[in-house]
Amino acid sequence: MVGTSSPGIVELLLNVHRVHDWCTETQESCKSTFVLKGPWFAKMNLVATCDPANAHYVMSSNFENFLKGPEYKQMFDILGDGIFNSELDLWKNQRIAAQGFLRHHLFHQFLLRTSRDKVEMGLMPIIDHAAKHGLVINLEDIFQSEQAIFYRHVKPRSFTKLQKWLNIGQEGKYKKASKVVDDVLSEYICQKRKEVNKLNQQLVSKDGVDILTSYITEKESTGLKCDDKFLRDTALNMIIAATDTTSTALTxxxxxxxxxxxxxxxxxxxxxxxxxxxxxxxxxxxxxxEVKNLVYLHGALCEALRLYPPVPFNHKEPVKPDIVPSGHLVHPKTKILFCMYSMGRMKSIWGEDCYEFKPERWINERGEIKHEPSYKFLSFGAGPRICLGKETSFIQMKAVASALIYNDRIHVMEETPVVSAVSSVLHTENGLMTRISKRWE
Incomplete structure (x- = not known):
């Protein structure tokens, strides 16, 4: 194993409340990559890295040798066999089907309509009400389930199962959330099947079609078993991909x-x-x-994603022993942990001003969007598993950001500190408490 001295498990546990910043400091001192080994019960034998060369090697050039691994599926079992958890042929078949649906003009129509409707009939009435009455509101939804998932990384599996059986602690919270998710999605899928049976082709052409409807109506062409379990897993994967991460990025x-x-x-x-x-x-x-080609807004969103990626960690496990570009030997039982939060704060990658919020970083000399390599900017992943919903996400974020910034002034309550939470999605610890005032009276 190469590199400078690496931290121990005790050091990690002492800094778990600020794990993102601790990883950044440690990687800065260890040349972007460090090794962490813990006791047998902690399930911790990992190489933590924010080296773009390692990201490119694992996620792109030697993609076939690096999978998410069985423990990932156990930690995120709520996602079932959806596209996030699946591997090999099951993943390939789901990706091909989802890619086709996302590119279809009927989904594009659906996206444009719903993005506008959610802003006009969902977001802005709440914002207007808060501004009118001088209310302090929290702009971020707190998702309990991701907080519970995080602790599976550092606790023995036997303890996790005991908590689940006793219905206590983070696992108890997770179990209750899973039950609610299953009940809600079961009802939603039942309603969706009824809607599909009554589909009016003229209405479809006007309003577009969502992905779940596409899976139900096109099940023969996908080659997938589109039963209720598959639809439940698919719906939850899409909800988390499209909602939880987007809302966190906007916060x-x-x-x-x-x-x-x-x-x-x-x-x-x-x-x-x-x-x-x-x-x-x-x-x-x-x-x-009107907003899809706005350069400065796009740059500002990218800059926020660089500094605060909604998913701060991603991990892979090698199928066969390998040596990554940083020189570290990895075995099948080794986790390679990519630290996207740290990557956005590396001077070796982004320069001396890497901690500064500078949308100009994403604009070239011609005033156009500057496209950075995905293995340097991992907010949407890289390689064959790069996020399918990247463009969808930008459309939704621009719709919300343009409405909020143009129409209102956001006053963040200074007495409530804004810090990142210890969670598998980079929520804020205390929410984003704000007071709204109208820009145009």
Whole structure:
């Protein structure tokens, strides 16, 4: 094994409450990669890295030798056999089917309609109500289930099972959440099947089609067993991919913009450039076509994702022994942990100003979006398993961000510190407590 001295399990446990920053500091001192071995019951034999060369090797050039592994599926068993947990042929078949549905023009119609509807009829009425009455609101939903999942990484499996049986602690919370998820999705799938049986082709052409409907109606062409269990797993995977991570990204983006008024003004100026000449400055929602090519807004979102990736860790396990580019030997029982939070804070990758929030980092000399290699910017993954919903995510984030920033001023409550939580999704520890005021009276 190569590299400088690595930390021990005790050091990790002493810093578990600030694990993201601790990993960053440790990787900075260990040249982007360190080894961590714990006692047998902690299930910890890992190589933690934020080296882009390692990411490219594991996720792209030698992809076939690195899987998520059986322990990943056990830790995230709530996701069932969905696309996140699945491997090999099951994963390939699901990805091919999902890719086809996501690219279909009917899904695109559905996405445009629902993105607008959620902002207009879901988000903005709440924001307007809070502004009108001077309420303090939390802009982030707290998802208990991801917090519970995190602790499976550092506790013995026997203790995890005991908690599950006794219905206590983080496992008890997780068990209750799983039951609620199963009940809700079961009812939703039942309703969706009834809707499909009554589908009106004229309505489909107008409103578009969601992915679950596509799986039900196109089950023969997918080659997949589209029973209720499969639909439950697929629905939950898509909900987490499209909702939990997107809402987390928007929370950090909103917080960062509120702390950088110059960035906020530049976003507003860019949005104003899309307003027809002669139109009065007033409360306004932007169409997807108006915001999808906004360069500065896109750069600001990428910069927020760089500093606060919704999924801060990802891990792989080698099928056969291998040596990664950093020189570390890995065996089938070794976890390779990619630390995306740390990667965004490495001076060797992003320069001396890596801790600064600078949307200009993503804009080239011609004023166009600067595309960084995926193995350097891992918020959407890399290689064959790169996120299928990347463009969908940007559409949703731009719809929300444009409406919120253009129409309202966000005042973050300073008495409630904004810090990252110890969770498998990078929520804030205390939420994002804010007071809203209208920009256009």
């Amino acid at each position: 950090w983006f909103t917080w960062l913009v509120s702390k950088h008024p110059i960035v906020e003004n530049k976003i507003i100026e860019e949005l104003e450039s899309k307003i027809p000449i002669g139109e009065t400055k007033w409360r306004r929602l932007f169409n997807v076509d």
